Structures are given as C-alpha cells and as structure tokens.
Amino acid sequence: MAQSNFSVRFWGVRGSYAVSHRGALKYGGNTSCVEVIAGKHQIIFDAGTGIIGLGKELVKNDESPISLNLFLSHTHHDHLSGFYFFDPLFDKRNRINIFGPGSGKRSLAETLRVAMEPALFPIGLDRLDAKKSIWSLLGREGIELRDNRQAPRITKAVSHRDNNNQHPIILSHSSPAHPNGVILYRVFFQGKSLVYATDLEETPGGNPDVIEFARDADLLIHDAQYLESEYTSAANPRKGWGHSTVESATVVAKKAGVKRLVLFHHEPTHDDGCIDQILKLARQRFTSTTAAAEGMVISL
Ligand SMILES: [Zn+2]
Numbered sequence: 001m002a003q004s005n006f007s008v009r010f011w012g013v014r015g016s017y018a019v020s021h022r023g024a025l026k027y028g029g030n031t032s033c034v035e036v037i038a039g040k041h042q043i044i045f046d047a048g049t050g051i052i053g054l055g056k057e058l059v060k061n062d063e064s065p066i067s068l069n070l071f072l073s074h075t076h077h078d079h080l081s082g083f084y085f086f087d088p089l090f091d092k093r094n095r096i097n098i099f100g101p102g103s104g105k106r107s108l109a110e111t112l113r114v115a116m117e118p119a120l121f122p123i124g125l126d127r128l129d130a131k132k133s134i135w136s137l138l139g140r141e142g143i144e145l146r147d148n149r150q151a152p153r154i155t156k157a158v159s160h161r162d163n164n165n166q167h168p169i170i171l172s173h174s175s176p177a178h179p180n181g182v183i184l185y186r187v188f189f190q191g192k193s194l195v196y197a198t199d200l201e202e203t204p205g206g207n208p209d210v211i212e213f214a215r216d217a218d219l220l221i222h223d224a225q226y227l228e229s230e231y232t233s234a235a236n237p238r239k240g241w242g243h244s245t246v247e248s249a250t251v252v253a254k255k256a257g258v259k260r261l262v263l264f265h266h267e268p269t270h271d272d273g274c275i276d277q278i279l280k281l282a283r284q285r286f287t288s289t290t291a292a293a294e295g296m297v298i299s300l
Pocket residue numbers: 015016076078079199265
C-alpha cells in the first residue's frame with residue numbers, strides 16, 4: 001500500500017514485556033515502537049522489541065546510507081530492549097540521531113552506555129558503528145529536523161500548529177506522571193500533527209498539561225494499559241504504577257479535542273479477545289478510537 005507523506009506504522013504495541021502466544025496474534029506481542037514517516041524524514045518512537053523487525057525491513061534492500069531519528073520516551077527496559085538488535089546501528093554508513101531524557105545528572109548517552117555494560121550486554125555502545133548523535137532532552141524543546149546531513153535545530157518549545165515546512169518539527173513535553181519521568185512528543189508536519197504519549201498515568205479528569213499538549217491533534221497515541229477495574233482492584237491495585245486506564249485515555253482524547261485516539265501499551269496479560277472488548281468499551285466513550293496493532297498503518 002502506498003503511504004501518504006505523513007503516516008504512522010506500529011511495530012510494537014505491548015507494554016511492560018513482550019509476549020508470544022496464540023492469544024496475541026491479532027494485536028501483536030512486541031513492546032513499544034512506532035514509526036512515523038513525515039515527507040523524506042523517518043522518525044521512530046521508542047526501541048522496544050518492535051524496533052527489531054523495523055530494522056530488518058530498513059536494511060533489507062541494502063539502501064544505505066540510512067538517516068533516521070529515534071526518540072525515546074524514557075529508558076525503561078520495555079522501551080529499550082530492541083535497541084541493541086536494531087540493524088541500522090551496526091552499519092557505519094548510517095546516520096542516526098537519538099533523542100531522549102537524561103536522568104538526573106546522567107546524560108542519555110551515559111544511560112545507553114550503562115545499559116550496554118559488560119554485565120548487561122555482550123557488546124558496548126561504541127561497537128554500534130553508525131554515526132550516532134545522542135541528544136539529552138529536558139522535555140521542553142522544539143526539534144526541527146532538517147536535510148538529512150544537517151544536524152537538527154533544537155530550540156525552546158513553542159507551538160508549530162501552522163508548520164507547513166517540508167521538514168517536521170517535534171515538540172517534547174516532560175511529564176512526572178511515570179516513575180522517573182517520561183517525555184511525550186508531538187510531531188507537526190504540513191498542517192497536521194500527532195501526539196505520542198505512552199507510559200503516563202492520568203489523574204481523574206486527565207492531566208491538564210497532557211490535555212493542553214495534545215490539544216486539537218489529528219492523532220493521539222495514548223497509554224491505555226489498564227481497565228478501571230484493574231486500576232482500582234482491591235487485591236492488586238495498579239494506581240501509582242505510571243500507566244493509564246482505557247477510560248482515562250478517552251477522557252483526555254475528548255477534552256483535548258483530538259480527531260482520533262489510538263489505545264497503546266497494551267497490558268501483556270490481556271489477550272486479543274480482551275483487547276477487542278476494551279476497544280468496544282472505549283468506542284462507547286470516544287467513537288473515533290482504534291487499538292494499536294502491529295503492522296497497522298494510519299495516514300494523516
Ligand atoms: Zn513501558
């Protein structure tokens with residue numbers, strides 16, 4: 001299928017850990033990875049196990065050099081465990097910009113280095129031969145991607161609702177609503193925009209800053225890991241774990257006035273039948289809702 005010049009493809013939609021069983025064939029079992037094509041720019045959100053398949057697809061025809069931009073929401077394992085197996089990182093002809101939060105005094109580059117230290121992984125960060133630029137974000141930047149050989153231009157975050165450039169602009173927004181914090185992203189391109197908001201716990205009525213950040217977006221990809229009944233269960237409440245309920249994702253979508261909502265970061269113990277039910281429930285609250293599934297493509 002021909003893709004429009006602003007489109008999204010889901011490579012990994014699962015939260016917390018990857019699953020592989022017959023009950024996960026419809027929605028998929030890989031952890032977070034979302035690919036966005038904006039004109040000639042390639043943007044990837046998160047490096048969960050879903051990024052492994054994307055990497056294989058990218059190198060399939062050996063059309064190096066590849067230039068791409070990887071944005072990490074945060075560096076918890078489920079968002080990083082495909083990073084070391086992402087084939088384009090192993091080819092010195094490729095150019096890869098990596099953006100994500102620093103953690104306290106530690107830069108993003110240092111976190112990646114630690115994640116690949118000998119006790120944790122057999123090869124180190126320096127063995128990934130691609131030309132890498134690693135940017136630690138505070139979560140209040142505007143990042144303009146430019147021609148593939150030019151460094152991105154990073155400024156303070158201001159709205160780019162009217163961005164009609166040939167280059168996308170990505171806003172970052174830091175939220176404390178996840179253990180150790182998380183960064184949300186919004187891509188503006190040719191008058192349209194999408195928001196990537198995963199690993200985020202909404203308060204009742206939705207977090208005001210998230211609603212504002214997502215205001216009038218064409219597409220909102222939002223954490224929807226739990227059902228309200230799981231979130232508030234007496235035996236094992238998930239409150240404070242840093243994830244949203246399906247119900248609260250629909251509240252945010254409605255209040256922010258987005259055109260379309262995609263439920264994301266599916267709970268690994270939910271099988272396909274359960275996610276079907278969740279989607280039905282979500283559509284009663286916000287009609288224009290889809291559940292993310294591996295391989296799903298949305299054109300904006
Ligand atoms: Zn996660």
